[in-house]
Amino acid sequence: MKLHNGTSPNGMRVTMFMQEKGIELPLNDISIMHGDTKKTEFLARNSLGQVPVLELDDGRYLTESIAICRYLESKYPGPALFGESAEEQAFIEMWNRRMELWLMTTFGSIGEHEIPYFQYRVEQNSAFAAAQRKEAIKRLTWLDNELSDGRDFIVDNQFSVADITGAASLMIAQFVKLAIPDDLENVQRWAKTVMSRNSFQASLPKRQ
Ligand SMILES: N[C@@H](CCC(=O)N[C@@H](CS)C(=O)NCC(=O)O)C(=O)O
Structure with a gap:
């Protein structure tokens, strides 16, 4: 897996989620302010031109911060940040x-x-x-x-x-x-x- 992420509130949701669980992933640092999210290369990963994007091991790109957090919760269950019961x-x-x-x-x-x-x-x-x-x-x-x-x-x-x-x-x-x-x-x-x-x-x- 690889995280394509940049300084932003939604990017922070995933970064903080990973920190809480002690997850470390390779990072592609994206600068929104420098227009990285609007480049053709990035739009091929997320047609909405937004971070965060999680590149899965099968080559697919998962977007939406909460979808990414849910996926990470399934892969790394503890501590449960979406609850257990x-x-x-x-x-x-x-x-x-x-x-x-x-x-x-x-x-x-x-x-x-x-x-x-x-x-x-x-x-x-x-x-x-x-x-x-x-x-x-x-x-x-x-x-x-x-x-x-x-x-x-x-x-x-x-x-x-x-x-x-x-x-x-x-x-x-x-x-x-x-x-x-x-x-x-x-x-x-x-x-x-x-x-x-x-x-x-x-x-x-x-x-x-
Ligand atoms: N619903 C999306 C929203 C993602 C989003 O709005 N990302 C913003 C940063 S908070 C972004 O990448 N903006 C890039 C731009 O406006 O060029 C999510 O939860 O991931």
Whole structure:
């Protein structure tokens, strides 16, 4: 197997997942900022021109960060980051989707609509970006309420892929300078726990 990956929130999800499991794979370092994802050679691996991409031993290319993480979980089961029992798996799935669809997408759209570099991706709309900033605070407030039972992680007291998706959302928040309000103490507590993990620190961008 070989990982084609670059500095980015979705790339970080796979890097952090691998770090948590102690998986090491040969890496083809892709620079989004230098346009590597739009080169013909890369588009042959992923026609959407996005990282991460996992090259399998049979020569096929697996894309989508969560599909890659699931594949790696099957190959390297411990520690189980998608859960073990039916209930664990179901709640981790539920929360991973919430973290992706409810937080990561909103935070990401702030960057897409505010940062001039992303003009090639979307027709930028500053009013939409401003609305998404307000929405992001509402969604963090919702998460704060959810975490008010004092649990350490997104699903009970078990670190899971839902925390990894949350961590990638925090990385975007830092990138777009979206501060977590001080009074959201439960989100602050969770963010501190997740950001202090070695896997988070080791997956932070080394260059832009
Ligand atoms: N749904 C995909 C999204 C992948 C994605 O959006 N990748 C971004 C980085 S976070 C990318 O490679 N963008 C390249 C570009 O825009 O040129 C996944 O989860 O892997």
